[in-house]
Amino acid sequence: MAGSNPNAKPMNLTLKVWRQKNRISEGGIVDYKVKDISPDMSFLEMLDVLNEDLLRQGQEPVAFDHDCREGICGSCNLFINGRAHGPEQGTTTCQLHMRKFSDGDTITIEPWRASAFPLNKDLSVDRSAFDRIIQAGGYVSINTGGTPDANEIPIPKNIADRAFEAATCIGCGACVAACKNASAMLFVSAKVSQLALLPQGHVERKTRVENMVAQMDKEGFGACTNIGSCAAECPVGISLENIATLNQEFLSAKATSNNLA
Amino acid sequence: MVLDSKLPEGPIAEKWEKHKFNVKLVNPSNKRKYDIIVVGTGLAGASAAASLAELGYNVKAFTFHDSPRRAHSIAAQGGINAAKNYQNDGDSVYRLFYDTVKGGDYRSREANVYRLAQVSVNIIDQCVAQGVPFAREYGGLLANRSFGGAQVSRTFYARGQTGQQLLLGAYSALSRQVAYGKVKLYTRSEMLDLVTVDGQARGIITRNLLTGEIEQHAAHAVVLATGGYGNVFFLSTNAMYCNATAAWRAHKKGAYFANPCFTQIHPTCIPVSGDYQSKLTLMSESLRNDGRVWVPATKETAERLRKGEINVNDIAEADRDYFLERKYPAFGNLVPRDVASRNAKLMCDEGKGVGSTGLAVYLDFADVIKRTSAEAVSQKYGNLFDMYAKITGENPYERPMRIYPAVHYTMGGLWVDYNLQTTVKGLYATGECNFSDHGANRLGASALMQGLADGYFVIPYTIGDYLASTPPKPVTTEDPAFAEATAAVQARVQQMMSINGTRTPDDFHKKLGNLMWEYCGMSRNAEGLRYAKKEIQQLKKEFWSDLKLAGTELEMNQALEKAGRVADFIELGELMVDDALDRNESCGGHFREEYQTPEGEALRNDDDYAYVAAWEYVGENQPEKLNKEELTFENVKLTQRSYK
Numbered sequence: 001m002a003g004s005n006p007n008a009k010p011m012n013l014t015l016k017v018w019r020q021k022n023r024i025s026e027g028g029i030v031d032y033k034v035k036d037i038s039p040d041m042s043f044l045e046m047l048d049v050l051n052e053d054l055l056r057q058g059q060e061p062v063a064f065d066h067d068c069r070e071g072i073c074g075s076c077n078l079f080i081n082g083r084a085h086g087p088e089q090g091t092t093t094c095q096l097h098m099r100k101f102s103d104g105d106t107i108t109i110e111p112w113r114a115s116a117f118p119l120n121k122d123l124s125v126d127r128s129a130f131d132r133i134i135q136a137g138g139y140v141s142i143n144t145g146g147t148p149d150a151n152e153i154p155i156p157k158n159i160a161d162r163a164f165e166a167a168t169c170i171g172c173g174a175c176v177a178a179c180k181n182a183s184a185m186l187f188v189s190a191k192v193s194q195l196a197l198l199p200q201g202h203v204e205r206k207t208r209v210e211n212m213v214a215q216m217d218k219e220g221f222g223a224c225t226n227i228g229s230c231a232a233e234c235p236v237g238i239s240l241e242n243i244a245t246l247n248q249e250f251l252s253a254k255a256t257s258n259n260l261a
Numbered sequence: 262m263v264l265d266s267k268l269p270e271g272p273i274a275e276k277w278e279k280h281k282f283n284v285k286l287v288n289p290s291n292k293r294k295y296d297i298i299v300v301g302t303g304l305a306g307a308s309a310a311a312s313l314a315e316l317g318y319n320v321k322a323f324t325f326h327d328s329p330r331r332a333h334s335i336a337a338q339g340g341i342n343a344a345k346n347y348q349n350d351g352d353s354v355y356r357l358f359y360d361t362v363k364g365g366d367y368r369s370r371e372a373n374v375y376r377l378a379q380v381s382v383n384i385i386d387q388c389v390a391q392g393v394p395f396a397r398e399y400g401g402l403l404a405n406r407s408f409g410g411a412q413v414s415r416t417f418y419a420r421g422q423t424g425q426q427l428l429l430g431a432y433s434a435l436s437r438q439v440a441y442g443k444v445k446l447y448t449r450s451e452m453l454d455l456v457t458v459d460g461q462a463r464g465i466i467t468r469n470l471l472t473g474e475i476e477q478h479a480a481h482a483v484v485l486a487t488g489g490y491g492n493v494f495f496l497s498t499n500a501m502y503c504n505a506t507a508a509w510r511a512h513k514k515g516a517y518f519a520n521p522c523f524t525q526i527h528p529t530c531i532p533v534s535g536d537y538q539s540k541l542t543l544m545s546e547s548l549r550n551d552g553r554v555w556v557p558a559t560k561e562t563a564e565r566l567r568k569g570e571i572n573v574n575d576i577a578e579a580d581r582d583y584f585l586e587r588k589y590p591a592f593g594n595l596v597p598r599d600v601a602s603r604n605a606k607l608m609c610d611e612g613k614g615v616g617s618t619g620l621a622v623y624l625d626f627a628d629v630i631k632r633t634s635a636e637a638v639s640q641k642y643g644n645l646f647d648m649y650a651k652i653t654g655e656n657p658y659e660r661p662m663r664i665y666p667a668v669h670y671t672m673g674g675l676w677v678d679y680n681l682q683t684t685v686k687g688l689y690a691t692g693e694c695n696f697s698d699h700g701a702n703r704l705g706a707s708a709l710m711q712g713l714a715d716g717y718f719v720i721p722y723t724i725g726d727y728l729a730s731t732p733p734k735p736v737t738t739e740d741p742a743f744a745e746a747t748a749a750v751q752a753r754v755q756q757m758m759s760i761n762g763t764r765t766p767d768d769f770h771k772k773l774g775n776l777m778w779e780y781c782g783m784s785r786n787a788e789g790l791r792y793a794k795k796e797i798q799q800l801k802k803e804f805w806s807d808l809k810l811a812g813t814e815l816e817m818n819q820a821l822e823k824a825g826r827v828a829d830f831i832e833l834g835e836l837m838v839d840d841a842l843d844r845n846e847s848c849g850g851h852f853r854e855e856y857q858t859p860e861g862e863a864l865r866n867d868d869d870y871a872y873v874a875a876w877e878y879v880g881e882n883q884p885e886k887l888n889k890e891e892l893t894f895e896n897v898k899l900t901q902r903s904y905k
Contacts, residue, residue, distance in 0.1 A: 022816065040534045040654070048539055048767075051820075055765045060812045061820055065327065068500040069540050071648065072425055073331045088651075095651045120471055121817040128448065131328050135440040139433035140392050144312040144717045145383070147390035151347060154401025164394035164419055167426060171330055200392045 010036040011103040015050065017062055018110045019122055027119070029108070039099035043086065044069060044076065046098055047109075064123040071095040071235065074170035077177070078123055079110040084174035084233045092172065092235040112173050114182035116220040127173050129219040130187060136215035137208040138191040140200050153199050166194040168236050175230035175238070181222030186230040188216050189246035190238045196249050206253035213250055264517075264875055264890040267678040268372045273896050274354075277376040280679070281722055285729035292317030294733035296480040297724065298465055299323070300452045300507050303332030304424075304431055304709060305692025306486030308716025311434035313484075314443035316721055318728075321478060322435065322444050325451040325470060325502060325822075330432045333488060333500040334712060337424025338545035338645065339408065340416035341709040343381040348405050352413040354378045361707060362897045364410040364597050365672070365700020366849035366865065368520070368873070371896055372679060373697045380718040381710050385417055387717055391430040395419050408705040409546050410597040410904075416706045421545050421644045427709055431716070450476070451822065452507040453750045455483065455514045455688065458740045461731075462688035466746045468754070470822060473815040475750055477738040481731055482687045482724055485511060486716065489671035489693040491524065493830045493837065494782070495774020497668035498530055498543040504826035505833050508675055508694055516683040517875040517888060519676035519696035521833065522841035525703055525850045526783050527669030528554075528601035531652050531662075532621040541667040542652055544624070544645055546705040549594045551629040551638065552662070554601070556622050558582040560612040567619055573660055584608055592904040599702045599850050599863070600904060602666035606783050607861070609665075616663045625661035666783060670708060672699040672850065673840070676875040676890075680723035681715060684875075687727060691715035696873065701849025754814050757824050762807030766824040769804050773797065773827070773834055781838050786854040790842045797835045804831060836876055836885060843887060846870045858901070867899050 012035050020027025034050050041049075044066050051061035067075040076093040080086035086096045101107065109123065117125040155163075167190070175186035192209050195201030201208070224243060231240040269280040287295065295318050299310040302324040310322040326332060344357040357378040362369055385403070389395065395417050396404040405414040419426040438444040447467065453475070454466040464479035490505035491497040512518045529544045557563040558580050565571050584604055586593045594601075605622045608614060615621050630638055635658050639646065646657050653663070675683050675690040677697055682689050692712040699707065780793035804827070812818045847856040847863035848870070856864045873890040 038535050038537060041537050042539070042652075045537050045539050049537060052765055052767060055809060055811055055820055056763075058809070058811055060818075063817055063819055067326065067331055067502050068333060068336045070336050070500075070542050071651075072336050072422065073333070073500060075326070075331050090647075091651060095648065097651065097654070099654055124817065127327060131330075131436065131439075131446075131448075134433065135436040139437045140390065141437060142390050143315040144308075144387060144434070144721065147383075147386040150345070150385045150389040150395075151402050153389075155397055156401050157397045157399050160394055160397040160401075163392075164396075164426070167394050167419075167429065168422060170425075171328065194394065195392050198392050198394065200390055 009103065010038055011098065011101065011105070013037055013101065014106040016106060016108040019062065020119060022121055023119055037098050039097070041098045042069065042094060043080070043096040043098065044094050062123060063121040066094055069094040072170060074172040077112050077125065077172050077174070079112060079177055081108050084112070084177040085235050090235055090237055092170070112177040114176045114221070116182065116184070117173060117176065127171070129221070130171050130173065130184070132219065133184070133188060133212055133215045134191065137204070137211040140195065141204060155198065159197055163194045163197040166190045166197070166238065166242055169238050170236055172235065174233050174235055176221065178229040178233035179222065180227065180229070181225060183224045183230070184216050184219070184221035185224040185243050185246065186234065186238055188212050189242035192249055193242040193245040196245060205249065206257055209246065209249040209253050210257065262684065262888065264676070264888055265678065266370065266890060267680060268370070269679065273371060273375045276372050277379055284722060284726035287725045287729050289317060291733050293319060295319065295728050296321065296736060298478060298480040298483045299486060300465065300484065301332065301486035301488060301694070302329030302435065303334035303486060303488060303692065304428055304712035305694065305716045306332070306484070307428070307431035307435040308713050309484055309486060309691055309720045310444055311431065311438050312717050312721045313724070314438035314441070320438070320444045321447065321480065323447045323450045323452060323465070323467060325449060327448055329435055329446070330429060332428060333503050334428045334709070335425045336500065337709055338421045338543065339547040340406065340418035340423045340706040341384065341427065342408070342415050342704070342706040343385045343417060343710065344378050344415060345382055345385060347403060348414045350413045352415050356413065357381060357415065359897055360411050361698070361704055362700065363902060364702055364704040366702050366863070366902055367700065367867065367871065367894065367897070367899050368523070368848055368892065369698055369700030370892060371894060376719070377698050377711060377714050380714045383718055384710060384713045388427060388430050391433060393419065393426045393430040406547060407550060407595065409549060409595045409601070410704040418547070421547070421642060424709060427713065431713070453510065453825065454746045455511045455685070456742050456746045457514055457685060458742050461686045463736060463740065464738060464743060466750050468750070471817050473813070473818065475747055477743045477747060479736040479738045479743070481728055481736055482689065484689045484691060484720060484724070485675065485694050486691045487694045489674065490830070490833055491668045491671050493773065493834050494668040494777045495770050496533065496538060496541050496778070498527060498541050501540060504829070506826050506829045508690070509829040509833055511675065511683065511685065511688060513878050515685045516688055517676040517877050518673070518836060519873050519875045520673035520840065521837040521876065522781065522844060522851050523672035523701050523849060524668060525598060525670040525672060526602040526666040528598055528605055528666050529624060529664045530667035531649065532616055532618065532665040542648065543667070543669060544649060544662065544664060546598065548624060548642060548645060549601070551641070552594065552624040552626050553583055553628060554585050554594050554605070554622055554624055555581045555583045556608045556613040556615060563613045563615060566615055567617060573615070573623065582613070589904045596904045597702060597704060602783060603852060605666055621663035621665045623661035624664045626657065627661070630658065670703055672696065672701060672703055676873065680726060681720055682723070682727065687731070689720060689724060691720055701851055754821070754825070757808060757821065757828070758810055758814050760806065760808040762809050764803070764807050765809055766820055766827045769800060769808070770827045770830065772800055773831055777834055777837070781841050784852045784854050785841050787842060790838050794835060794838045797831060797838065801831045804828060839885065840874055840876065843874060844870055865901070
């Protein structure tokens with residue numbers, strides 16, 4: 001059964017995959033060959049083929065995180081040929097298809113590398129630092145019930161749209177993986193911008209940005225040096241402007257708060 | 262056991278209000294003495310966990326993901342219904358209620374659905390207050406769009422990512438409670454069993470997916486918000502990890518499973534391209550607002566098209582069959598999902614399907630692009646078009662999309678009463694995990710509504726009624742029931758690890774999926790179902806004698822995780838077949854070929870089958886016992902559904 005491109009020929013590939021048993025053991029690159037890969041396969045389906053082969057031979061399959069395979073859950077996180085989520089711009093690993101590669105290619109597959117994302121096994125890393133940053137302030141402090149009618153506060157469409165754009169971050173961590181400093185500024189700035197733009201978020205604007213940035217630092221993410229790799233590699237196109245907003249929000253919060261630490 | 266749905270007395274519009282007054286309350290200073298376990302952190306779970314913690318209960322929230330934000334609610338695209346009537350187009354709570362009962366082909370409980378419609382308006386207020394960036398008009402007010410099965414515009418949306426935005430809203434509320442210490446979050450923890458003490462839910466057994474450790478957790482009540490079981494079919498639009506294990510384990514501990522055969526096949530998915538296919542991708546139903554569904558009018562044209570002798574854009578208007586518009590002039594391309602899916606299959610069965618496999622129909626945007634512009638279409642559906650292009654390598658702005666139905670949602674689930682309590686005391690089920698609101702077919706944009714309704718606005722009231730009659734004494738894992746359940750879970754894991762056969766978990770899963778899709782999918786018949794039952798029983802034997810795994814159970818082992826889920830899918834698959842065989846009628850997503858009208862529409866049998874089939878587990882390899890909850894309709898008149 002061919003898909004959209006009946007002329008596309010199956011491919012044979014060499015994979016160089018990072019294997020590491022657990023956080024404390026030593027890891028390394030292992031070479032595998034995969035055969036008859038259809039160009040219509042997704043990258044993860046190609047890894048499924050490898051894993052089925054390995055398991056049938058009694059070897060441990062390669063561990064990697066994935067779930068929705070629709071580019072929205074943010075689970076998948078492979079560093080492919082030196083790029084977060086691989087060669088296709090604006091695309092998560094799960095939405096990358098093998099038609100972007102050629103027969104005979106060698107593909108290197110590594111995990112996200114950042115000290116704030118410790119490794120679990122093979123290609124799976126721990127991104128709970130992102131959760132802790134959101135827990136530090138990435139919300140509006142309201143309880144369930146007792147909220148005003150949804151149309152009570154009109155929000156200009158352009159503002160709502162900008163907030164939406166920032167809110168589309170999928171929390172995959174590609175920004176951190178792409179950054180030479182392993183900075184999480186793009187991730188943090190997306191949430192800060194979304195809530196700073198909306199009237200609902202204004203009440204806690206200052207404490208939010210201070211607390212989220214403090215947590216970001218505590219987790220061990222690096223500093224931002226305005227290179228822009230994060231935005232260039234972001235699969236959902238979170239804009240670098242958000243980092244400018246974050247800096248602005250942070251400075252104005254610090255300048256007017258009592259917390260000058 | 263007689264099924265008591267605990268429906269409140271009185272006129273339908275007053276039931277919920279009265280019930281809220283009648284339920285017992287836990288006084289504020291006592292709430293902190295109660296522990297509640299919430300399994301699952303999607304819309305239904307995160308909203309429940311956050312809301313219960315806000316009330317003062319101690320919540321333990323479990324997810325098998327690395328973060329609550331990964332739950333599959335995130336992938337819902339189109340929108341969320343609410344009876345706000347912001348569009349002044351005749352919507353009301355009653356109309357949303359009516360549409361949902363009718364859309365569900367009269368197999369849901371009136372009172373539950375009415376409550377759902379009532380609280381739908383609160384959900385939108387709640388989400389906006391959280392900072393969920395819904396689409397807005399230029400005047401700054403919220404925008405709406407229409408959806409299948411409705412003639413009003415009541416769907417709120419955030420481009421094609423409504424589920425993502427709603428989940429991130431619930432996740433933010435949950436995160437806030439984690440920061441306050443009111444929710445303890447357990448990530449990468451999979452529930453493998455329910456613990457009951459004296460017939461009451463008292464805790465769960467989990468496996469830590471990083472270390473393989475089996476852990477015990479006790480609480481005064483357990484809420485399952487673990488989603489649906491569409492992955493029984495192997496190929497579905499569900500995420501890869503979606504599974505039925507928590508619900509199925511609870512079922513085996515006494516929770517009845519209701520209407521398992523009611524599965525929804527979504528009409529607009531990207532067709533299968535090869536045997537390696539791991540999942541299917543949905544194209545939001547909202548696309549049917551502007552896209553027109555068609556196939557070539559004749560078999561011959563379709564054949565030439567499949568062979569590549571002609572190009573789709575060269576087919577003249579007269580040679581196209583816009584079959585939904587032709588057959589259902591009133592609703593056209595916006596007929597409910599089951600009707601749209603069945604008709605697509607019908608066209609393909611007649612040999613008019615397109616694409617290299619012949620298992621696809623067109624969804625064409627040429628008209629709307631001509632009427633407005635490609636840019637306007639991109640504004641509305643940009644991300645969906647991009648996704649289609651990435652997966653298929655084709656440009657949907659230039660040639661029509663190819664779509665085909667795929668399993669998407671399961672209306673069946675754990676049986677719950679009006680309080681969302683299962684047949685096990687202290688065990689609740691919310692969201693897709695329960696069976697309650699969608700009958701035999703769910704309307705578009707109603708899953709998000711139900712998940713959030715249950716979590717934000719129903720369970721916080723109803724769980725108090727149970728807890729108030731439970732002493733606020735600390736619960737521990739000391740009861741022998743915990744040790745027993747732990748030993749059983751460990752034994753099962755070790756058994757799977759020690760089979761050392763030749764076939765992988767995926768191998769069994771694919772086999773099961775093929776059987777289910779072929780014989781218990783879009784259309785079913787008694788003969789096929791009987792055949793499938795035998796095959797599934799055989800598959801179960803093969804699974805437990807020929808499974809192949811690697812590594813150990815005391816480490817991250819994704820194949821082992823998968824194996825446990827497949828083992829449960831196999832058993833649930835058999836129950837789905839039993840249920841489909843019992844229901845000698847066609848309704849909603851359940852189409853039995855023996856029961857159709859002369860025009861080929863679903864033929865219900867209200868005299869004999871207006872009931873909820875609640876299946877009771879009685880023992881390993883024994884036929885399950887059928888319990889019936891008769892459905893009575895006092896407000897909606899049962900009619901043959903017509904979308905003509």
